[in-house]
Amino acid sequence: NIPSRVKLVDVGPRDGLQNEKQPVPAEAKVGLVHRLQEAGLKEIEVTSFVSPKWVPQMADNAEVMAAIQRQPGVRYSVLTPNMKGLEAALPSRPDEVVVFGAASEAFSQRNINCSIAESMERFAPVVAAARAAGVYVRGAISCAVGCPYEGDVAPERVELLARLMKEIGVQHIGVADTIGVGTPLKVQRALEAALRHYTLADISGHFHDTYGQALANTLAALQMGVWQYDTSVAGLGGCPYAKGATGNVATEDVVYMLHGMGIETGIDLDKLVDAGQYISERLGRKPNSRAATAILNK
Numbered sequence: 540n541i542p543s544r545v546k547l548v549d550v551g552p553r554d555g556l557q558n559e560k561q562p563v564p565a566e567a568k569v570g571l572v573h574r575l576q577e578a579g580l581k582e583i584e585v586t587s588f589v590s591p592k593w594v595p596q597m598a599d600n601a602e603v604m605a606a607i608q609r610q611p612g613v614r615y616s617v618l619t620p621n622m623k624g625l626e627a628a629l630p631s632r633p634d635e636v637v638v639f640g641a642a643s644e645a646f647s648q649r650n651i652n653c654s655i656a657e658s659m660e661r662f663a664p665v666v667a668a669a670r671a672a673g674v675y676v677r678g679a680i681s682c683a684v685g686c687p688y689e690g691d692v693a694p695e696r697v698e699l700l701a702r703l704m705k706e707i708g709v710q711h712i713g714v715a716d717t718i719g720v721g722t723p724l725k726v727q728r729a730l731e732a733a734l735r736h737y738t739l740a741d742i743s744g745h746f747h748d749t750y751g752q753a754l755a756n757t758l759a760a761l762q763m764g765v766w767q768y769d770t771s772v773a774g775l776g777g778c779p780y781a782k783g784a785t786g787n788v789a790t791e792d793v794v795y796m797l798h799g800m801g802i803e804t805g806i807d808l809d810k811l812v813d814a815g816q817y818i819s820e821r822l823g824r825k826p827n828s829r830a831a832t833a834i835l836n837k
């Protein structure tokens with residue numbers, strides 16, 4: 540059942556940097572995107588078109604999108620929580636937009652300032668307009684195993700979100716462990732719930748590594764045949780509305796595991812480590828990736 544090829548979406552420029560306190564210049568974000576595509580990433584989540592009052596770090600969204608030298612075969616995705624975001628994003632020609640809802644009511648309120656039901660009303664026209672413009676639509680389901688405000692989240696909640704997203708025409712869903720509290724069996728239950736409405740071709744795993752479980756959770760998902768994952772180079776990141784949550788699992792660590800299992804990714808691990816080192820240096824810290832650290836210390 541384990542796939543022979545895996546697609547990784549590097550969400551570092553968006554999920555990774557959105558929570559940085561220090562301003563990161565647009566030029567450094569663009570430099571990161573360039574290095575990621577150089578390393579063989581075929582999809583990069585570049586930025587988000589959200590309120591700059593809520594997430595100041597992403598205020599340079601259009602500037603960053605405009606400065607990227609695109610490579611054929613690489614897809615560039617951006618977050619668009621409402622029509623205002625989509626209208627701002629479309630001139631930047633994203634290949635894919637992401638609407639983001641949550642399996643927990645409390646997190647929906649904190650993150651996007653509306654209930655789950657209201658979020659679907661906001662997303663529906665975004666999905667319709669994006670698809671009419673030929674842009675692919677992904678949906679993120681935050682707090683798929685646990686919520687910083689509500690605690691454990693039942694798989695039924697994930698199933699509900701997957702059904703609601705299906706109903707409004709979302710083409711692909713990401714099952715997100717926003718605060719990295721999941722463990723392998725819980726993550727499998729959440730993915731099974733999502734699989735009631737989407738196929739393996741249309742589901743990805745998005746695991747934050749707060750409790751050090753993300754690699755184990757990735758393996759658990761691989762065993763179910765899930766072959767698409769969001770990861771973050773150098774383990775960058777955290778969500779501004781999930782206090783204390785750390786970044787997504789480091790892309791370098793996942794690539795090292797996959798290649799060791801004989802699973803293809805199309806990614807050059809050494810170049811990926813360079814990309815992680817580049818952005819870490821710009822941020823004045825060391826890459827938060829065990830594999831990168833080991834390779835750099837060799």
Ligand code: HMG
Nearest residue numbers: 588589590593620623624639650651652679681715717778
């Ligand atoms: P709201 O306040 O309910 O929106 O925010 P509103 O429509 O009432 O508008 C209020 C103000 O925001 C207005 O400005 C709007 O123009 C402006 P004012 O008149 O006060 O000057 N506004 C916008 N500006 C720019 N772009 C927009 C936009 N929309 C409204 N798109 C909103 C609702 C969703 C905008 C807000 O709550 C928000 O921006 N939230 C940010 C959420 C966010 O970015 N979270 C992090 C990303 S999600 C994540 O990390 C999870 C994920 O990784 C998966 C996982 O790990 O779980 C995906």
Ligand code: MG
Nearest residue numbers: 554715717778
């Ligand atoms: Mg995330």
